[in-house]
Amino acid sequence: MTSDLKEPLRRLKLQKIAQVYEEEAENARRKNITFEAYLQGLVHQEIVSKQERALRQRLGQAKFPLVKTLDAFDFAFNASVPKQKILKLADGEFVDRRENIILLGPPGVGKTHLALSIAYAACQRGTKTFFTTAADMINALYASLADHSLERQLKLFTAPKLLVIDEVGFLPFDQKGADLFFQVISKRYEKGSIILTTNRPFKDWGEIFHNNTLAGALIDRLAHHAEIINLKGDSYRVREKKKSA
Numbered sequence: 001m002t003s004d005l006k007e008p009l010r011r012l013k014l015q016k017i018a019q020v021y022e023e024e025a026e027n028a029r030r031k032n033i034t035f036e037a038y039l040q041g042l043v044h045q046e047i048v049s050k051q052e053r054a055l056r057q058r059l060g061q062a063k064f065p066l067v068k069t070l071d072a073f074d075f076a077f078n079a080s081v082p083k084q085k086i087l088k089l090a091d092g093e094f095v096d097r098r099e100n101i102i103l104l105g106p107p108g109v110g111k112t113h114l115a116l117s118i119a120y121a122a123c124q125r126g127t128k129t130f131f132t133t134a135a136d137m138i139n140a141l142y143a144s145l146a147d148h149s150l151e152r153q154l155k156l157f158t159a160p161k162l163l164v165i166d167e168v169g170f171l172p173f174d175q176k177g178a179d180l181f182f183q184v185i186s187k188r189y190e191k192g193s194i195i196l197t198t199n200r201p202f203k204d205w206g207e208i209f210h211n212n213t214l215a216g217a218l219i220d221r222l223a224h225h226a227e228i229i230n231l232k233g234d235s236y237r238v239r240e241k242k243k244s245a
Contacts, residue, residue, distance in 0.1 A: 016049035017042045055124060061160075062129040068116035078109055080232040086114060089227060090121040095162050100194045100226035104201060108235025111197040112166055119164050119195060130160040134168045134181070141180040158187045162195065169200035169208050178209040182218055189221045196222065 009018035021042055028038040059067070070090055075083045089101060101118065103111040119129050132140075137157060144153035157163055163184075173181060188194060200208060202223075205215035 014046055016046045020045060054126070058123045058126075058128060059120075062119065062123055062131055064116055064120065064131050066116065067120060068113050069120060070114075070117045073110065073113055073117060078231065078233045080105075080230070081110060081114070082229065085227070085229070086118070090118050092122045092125040092127060094227065095122055095127050095193045098190055098193055098225065100196065100222055102222060102226050102228045103195070103197045103231060104228065105199065105231030105233075106235070107199055109231040109233050111199075111231060114229075115164050115166060115195045115197050119162060122162050127162050128160045129162040129164065130157065131164040131166070132157065133166045135171050137165065137184065138173065138177045138180055141184075142177070154183060154187065157184045158192065160192065162193045163188065164195045166197050168196055168198040169204070172207070173209050175210060178211055178214055181209070182214055185218055185221050190225065194222065 005021065006018050009015075009021070024038060024042060024045075027033070028041075033041075070087065073081075075081055094101065101115075103114055105111055116131070119131060123129050140156070141150065141153055144150045185194070202215075202219050205219060206212035209215045209218070
């Protein structure tokens with residue numbers, strides 16, 4: 001008779017309970033576990049299973065190039081990284097407040113690792129997140145102009161509660177690219193959070209975007225509600241290469 005429960009449980013989308021209830025029932029009989037405790041155990045397993053599936057789905061949607069965590073970050077390598085501040089940001093409350101994080105510094109000091117780690121923690125917390133490099137974002141928006149799907153493509157970057165934009169400043173923008181970048185930032189202003197990494201100080205953004213007025217407007221919107229973290233020091237990758245050599 002217990003096997004007759006499998007299909008109703010699946011229709012109710014209680015996939016984990018359908019998978020384990022018979023084995024757990026046998027275990028409960030053997031250990032003389034109460035009905036309440038048996039049911040509680042099944043419900044707990046179903047909740048954990050749904051949470052794990054939801055996290056896998058959010059991670060798939062986030063398009064992280066790699067999964068990075070703060071546990072794997074070498075805080076001892078770079079004294080300019082404010083460890084306690086980073087750990088606090090990883091609690092995700094900045095997303096609830098629709099605030100931004102801006103990580104500035106030369107290549108190799110850990111900007112992308114920190115951005116990915118904070119974003120991964122946000123995903124674990126239930127936040128819909130999306131990762132892109134600045135170049136990939138602009139290329140996607142450029143492509144959408146050709147088939148008149150710009151508004152739909154913009155939603156890819158404006159709908160998530162948290163958007164990570166990596167490598168701003170590594171490549172310059174032309175005027176159209178700068179305008180498209182501004183549209184994303186403007187549409188997200190005070191509506192969703194951004195983690196942005198850049199190797200260029202704000203004073204150089206006029207060169208990146210070939211427009212001082214637009215660069216000023218971008219900085220104003222990004223920095224208005226933002227934690228700005230300046231990272232300094234030598235490249236971690238260069239150090240590791242020297243050690244291996």
